[in-house]
Amino acid sequence: MSDTITAISTAPGMGAIGIVRISGPATLTISSQFLYYNNSPLTQERIRKSSRQSLFCEFRNDSVLIDKIIYTFYPNPNSFTGEDVAEFHFHGNPILLRQVIDLFVTEGIRPAAPGEFTKRAFLNGKMDLTEAEAIGRLIHSRSRFELELSQKNLxxxxxxxxxxxxxxxxxxxxxxxxxxxxxxxxxxxxxxxxxxxxxxxxxxxxxxxxxxxxxxxNLISKSRVVLFGEPNVGKSSLMNQLLGQDRSIISDIPGTTRDYISEDMSISGIPIQLVDTAGIRETNDSIEKLGINQSLREAENANLKLFILDSSKPMNLDQWMETNRLYLTSSILVINKVDISHTSWKEENLFERLKLILVDNGNLNGIIELSCKTGQGVDQLIRLIEERLSDSSLTEEYVxxxxxxxxxxxxxxxxxxxxxxxxxxxxxxxxxxxxxxxxxxxxxxxxxxxxxxxxxxxxxxxxxxxx
Ligand SMILES: Nc1nc2c(ncn2[C@@H]2O[C@H](COP(=O)(O)OP(=O)(O)OP(=O)(O)O)[C@@H](O)[C@H]2O)c(=O)[nH]1
Ligand SMILES: [Mg+2]
The missing domain is CATH 1.20.120.430 (tRNA modification GTPase MnmE domain 2)
Incomplete structure (x- = not known):
């Protein structure tokens, strides 16, 4: 027969509630030793009668009142571990919770090892090993994507x-x-x-x-978000905006970024590798050519592409479509420099027309108007990136x-x-x-x-x- 174990089950630090849990054969004896209601101890029979119900009672060490708590007893086998389990909901002060653990240990209960409650649940046939492991993953998930995959396993x-x-x-x-x-x-x-x-x-x-x-x-460890587009559209400016620091060199000379530059960041807990690339254009410069090939490779391997357009220049929509159709279905389209948009963008209703074209081409990633200069649209873009990277509709593709x-x-x-x-x-x-x-x-x-x-x-x- 196994011994009885105890641990603080809530996260370390202060909080409204702090839960101490025990599991094992001595659960009922220990509970009745510390719990009182109206100055009389709660008997084992009384506790058993209220199995799985919340009891409001006092937690006392002999005559000393430690806290007023909510207590729940789960008799075996219908508990998390499959053994007798009790949960004590104290006020969430770490010193108080430590004191309770010490009291239990004095009574012969053993502090639990990491994961020991779940291990007992597995050993008692409450779940299989993949489900037990998914609990660990779920607790430590750092993104919605990882969380959803853990949930699927759990x-x-x-x-x-x-x-x-x-x-x-x-x-x-x-x-x-x-x-x-x-x-x-x-x-x-x-x-x-x-x-x-x-x-x-x-x-x-x-x-x-x-x-x-x-x-x-690949997605869990780090999502690669790649900024690409023609020279001078503001890729490096957007990189710096998203990072909140001057990482890439910005200049009004087209072809400033020659090599790709990458930096780690996180958006709502999703770890991201942000990559700035050399602007794509026809060129005879052999070094620039190497950089452009590198950009295309980066774009190909991206988890998410940000295709940047410069709205300060007029655009021939049909011609643009011809050359860029390939990228339409898989990128977020960022229309930059809206602070100095060329009049033709408004006159020709280019933004709305682009939007329609994207929908027709099955692009569900979206389009955004933005200015790296004023910061307009940057928050909206960040939200869109977050949404796309943690898109649950994609999880079918992943295990x-x-x-x-x-x-x-x-x-x-x-x-x-x-x-x-x-x-x-x-x-x-x-x-x-x-x-x-x-x-x-x-x-x-x-x-x-x-x-x-x-x-x-x-x-x-x-x-x-x-x-
Ligand atoms: N007014 C205005 N200027 C911008 C904006 N974004 C970028 N710029 C300017 O556009 C020029 C080019 O910006 P970069 O960020 O270097 O462009 P890039 O796409 O990285 O260019 P390459 O590295 O040459 O491919 C710079 O002079 C920026 O200051 C914007 O939103 N508004
Ligand atoms: Mg650049």
């Missing part, structure tokens, strides 16, 4: 996927075993080919998951995997690829089934059906205490 996406993989693999294994146990005479070439196709299908599924996860990693999961998915792909080769080479089912077994084992390690203490220790040690 709400069971990875769990469902691995369950499906497991059941399909076991289906194939069963078939191989039937072939081993019974005569092979009935087995036609078609059924072997069918088996091979099933194996390849699972292998492709796993490879695709790995691709989606590396795409997600979030921990490094551990990636390793096991790679092992599954390798095992299935070996199985495929074996079938092609007409290896006996006894040999093929070993590779299928290996794949099943690897799936089991992802969701925790197969786990060992060392791996669990490593997973939960990165959690915060109290979770």
């Amino acid at each position: 709400f069971g996406d990875l769990h469902k996927l691995t369950s499906r993989l497991r059941s399909e693999l076991i289906g194939i294994k069963a078939e191989c075993e039937a072939e081993i146990d019974f005569s092979t005479e009935d087995l036609t070439f078609e059924s072997l080919e069918e088996r091979r196709e099933r194996i390849v299908k699972i292998q492709t599924l796993c490879s695709n998951i790995l691709v989606k996860s590396s795409k997600a990693d 979030m995997l921990e490094d551990r999961h990636k390793y096991h998915f790679q092992q599954i792909v390798s095992a299935l690829s070996r199985a495929n080769d074996l079938i092609i080479n007409q290896a006996p089912a006894e040999i093929v089934v070993q590779e299928i077994d290996e794949a099943v084992l690897q799936v089991g390690q992802i969701n925790g059906i197969v786990s060992n203490e060392e791996v669990l220790g490593r997973i939960f040690s990165v959690f915060c205490v109290g979770k």
Whole structure:
């Protein structure tokens, strides 16, 4: 039987409420020892009777009143950990909460290790390992994008996927075993080919998951936002505006920025690498050409492109469309220098016409009027960048995997690829089934059906205490 553990479950520091949690067999005894109502102790029977309900009561150390609190008891097995759990809602002062933990420890309760509550939840079958890991991720998510992917795993996406993989693999294994146990005479070439196709299908599924996860990693670690456009439109000026510092050299000489310049920043917690590039134009200058090629490469690899236009100059819309159609669908269009817009922009209604063209071309990223000089439109652009980078409609394209999961998915792909080769080479089912077994084992390690203490220790040690 496990011992009883305790920890402060709310974030460190002062707050309106601070929660201390205990989990384990001594939960009820300890609770009744410290809780009073109308000067009489709350008995274990009384607490049990109010299971899962909030009790307003006093928390006392002998006769000394420590705080008036809200208390909830969750009897096993219907609690977060699957054990008896209690939550004490104190006023959120860290010294007070520390004092409570010390009192519990004096009574023989052990301070919890990081992630120990979640580990117990996993060990008691409350969730699988991918869901437990998603809790850790969710707490530490730094952007809405990462948060949404963690939620998908927490709400069971990875769990469902691995369950499906497991059941399909076991289906194939069963078939191989039937072939081993019974005569092979009935087995036609078609059924072997069918088996091979099933194996390849699972292998492709796993490879695709790995691709989606590396795409997600790129966005989670740092989104590349690339500023590009013709020379002198104000790319470097916008870079400096967004950074709030003079990072790029600005001048009225077209072709000022020759090499790309990048700087880290964050927008609403989304880590961003902002990249300023050389203006794109026809040129005979070989160094400038190198810079322009670099700009095009940067634009290609961007998570989000800001295509900057200069409204201080007249524009031939049709001609512009001809040369720039390629960029229309995937960029935020920034119409800069609106403080000195050329009269033709108003007369020819260029902004509105561009807007319509964008919609027709399926650009959902948007268009914005801005001035780096006056700052007009900059906040609006920042909000738009944030929206686009954390666009939840995109999350279908991504899967979030921990490094551990990636390793096991790679092992599954390798095992299935070996199985495929074996079938092609007409290896006996006894040999093929070993590779299928290996794949099943690897799936089991992802969701925790197969786990060992060392791996669990490593997973939960990165959690915060109290979770
Ligand atoms: N009036 C006005 N001038 C601007 C604005 N934004 C940029 N400028 C001016 O436009 C000129 C070019 O700005 P840069 O930021 O160097 O342009 P760039 O696109 O980086 O140019 P290259 O590096 O040569 O490709 C500078 O003289 C800026 O001061 C704006 O919103 N309003
Ligand atoms: Mg520049």
